[in-house]
Amino acid sequence: MLEKQSDTSQARDPQAKKGRPTPKRSDAEANRRTRVTVPKDRKEAARQSRERMRSEREKQRTALLEGDERYLPARDKGPVRKFVRDYVDARWSLAEFFLPAAVVILILSVVRVPALQLLSTLLFLAFFVLVILDFARLGLGLRKQLGERFAGQNTRGAVAYGLMRILQMRRLRLPKPQVKRGAKP
Structure with a gap:
């Protein structure tokens, strides 16, 4: 038989009961809004992303020059x-x-x-x-x-x-x- 599932997931069988009441629309929308994570400072997040991308490209460039297998681009690995x-x-x-x-x-x-x-x-x-x-x-x-x-x-x-x-x-x-x-x- 089906075991009782957590509140956030539904049973697999479409005929089976879900074991919890349907949430109100306002609660569902609030829950959906809280799951999205937006950085507090977008400029700082963009700068960190650019820095991370730059360091990855630098690792790949040095790997191409030195032949280090760990950091090679995907087309050259293996x-x-x-x-x-x-x-x-x-x-x-x-x-x-x-x-x-x-x-x-x-x-x-x-x-x-x-x-x-x-x-x-x-x-x-x-x-x-x-x-x-x-x-x-x-x-x-x-x-x-x-x-x-x-x-x-x-x-x-x-x-x-x-x-x-x-x-x-x-x-x-x-x-x-x-x-x-x-x-x-």
Whole structure:
């Protein structure tokens, strides 16, 4: 049978009696008003909130620079993401040189010499195709390693995370690389 419940909660069975009288409207409204907690000094509460947010951002920034797992943003936390970072950082990749090469190719394409413009276009296409092949090689290898090491765990988005990381130059990656090139992750 149903046990007697507290005054604030109702019985689960809709046919069962609630065991207490219905409160007056004025009492219910007063009870509702007293539950809302409003800070006495809104400016002080806003300042404290900003300070708390600022300190959290500072913790995350230092964690990104130093690689401290405890304070990393949610997108970088966990053993799967750490493995992906180490896997990407341990190898040389053509994709990390894409941005500097694109700038050089862009400068070559601005020059008014038709031969240089043609050369820059062909260089860009060749470099783009090589980067796509590099992505495919890294993506397939990473997917295979994730399947072996983290079987049964959620690895969703990990390959895309690795591909976006490899597009960045090694010195600019955050969190900072923790492994040297050529090391095993």
